[in-house]
């Protein structure tokens with residue numbers, strides 16, 4: 001079983017070494033690829049010096065286009081599963097094997113790592129949880145997928161949806177939309193319990209002000225996806 | 235429509251058409267994208283050539299004076315052009331994204347080949 005861990009990294013020089021060390025120590029059986037999305041700090045240099053497996057994008061594509069290049073890489077190199085984890089150390093790679101197990105057991109196409117099932121560890125701010133709940137409800141109404149932690153960037157996709165994402169993946173704030181896309185195309189999305197950590201260094205790309213923009217943009221994107229989706233409901 | 239207005243409109247359209255042709259000649263314009271521009275010139279010419287038509291149309295759509303009808307036509311075309319430009323920009327955005335991704339993947343392969351030697 002070939003598994004690729006995709007790590008989007010934008011200005012993660014404070015965290016990337018810890019994240020890779022964690023993977024190399026706890027899941028040496030998996031391959032990984034860091035996507036340096038034109039960071040303005042020395043993320044690229046760190047990857048080069050440590051001989052990490054990494055991609056260097058020459059312009060900043062944002063999280064969507066960045067992660068998508070990881071899926072293209074996974075597709076071209078024939079991986080069975082692609083796992084997305086954040087480059088800031090919030091996601092513990094030890095959960096990956098459980099996520100894949102759950103995905104296989106449930107016969108699903110994508111498994112989302114959710115911090116709201118066991119409700120342990122980092123739960124995010126109240127405001128952000130409110131937004132996540134809203135999006136979760138919207139997604140359930142739009143396509144029937146039952147996912148609580150819809151913005152979680154910790155997820156596994158199988159071969160079929162690696163190929164799908166390599167062709168079609170939203171540009172910015174792609175996580176919730178990807179759940180809708182998979183479900184509408186007849187795929188099954190399940191949640192797997194994980195415990196998340198607080199970001200270890202650097203700053204989150206989503207400031208309080210941006211989160212309002214985020215909510216409007218993502219809600220619209222989800223509704224639009226539903227309206228413009230061709231080919232009947234699954 | 236007064237003669238003065240018709241002449242000034244005609245001059246404006248002439249300048250506009252000449253500009254399009256100059257840009258087309260210099261190849262700084264793709265023909266495909268200039269079709270809408272030319273179509274716009276033709277419609278405006280028709281409006282100048284047949285003022286009675288404009289007056290009639292102004293009455294039909296309930297515009298008080300024909301000059302407002304001309305303004306409306308202009309604004310409508312500009313909206314159409316802006317929407318077209320947005321769609322062109324979106325398409326190019328997608329293409330550029332794919333290019334950047336492929337450049338990065340190729341770069342990686344090149345580096346790997348180099349290091350194997």
Ligand SMILES: Nc1nc2c(ncn2[C@@H]2O[C@H](COP(=O)(O)OP(=O)(O)O)[C@@H](O)[C@H]2O)c(=O)[nH]1
Pocket residue numbers: 007008009010011012035036037060061062063064065066067085086087088090153199203204205206
């Ligand atoms: N490729 C790419 N990744 C990004 C960009 N901005 C943020 N990221 C990565 O996306 C992940 C999640 O971002 P983060 O700011 O922690 O968002 P949060 O966890 O939702 O607060 C991290 O791994 C970031 O390095 C970007 O512009 N491009």
Ligand SMILES: [Mg+2]
Pocket residue numbers: 086088090199204
């Ligand atoms: Mg984070």
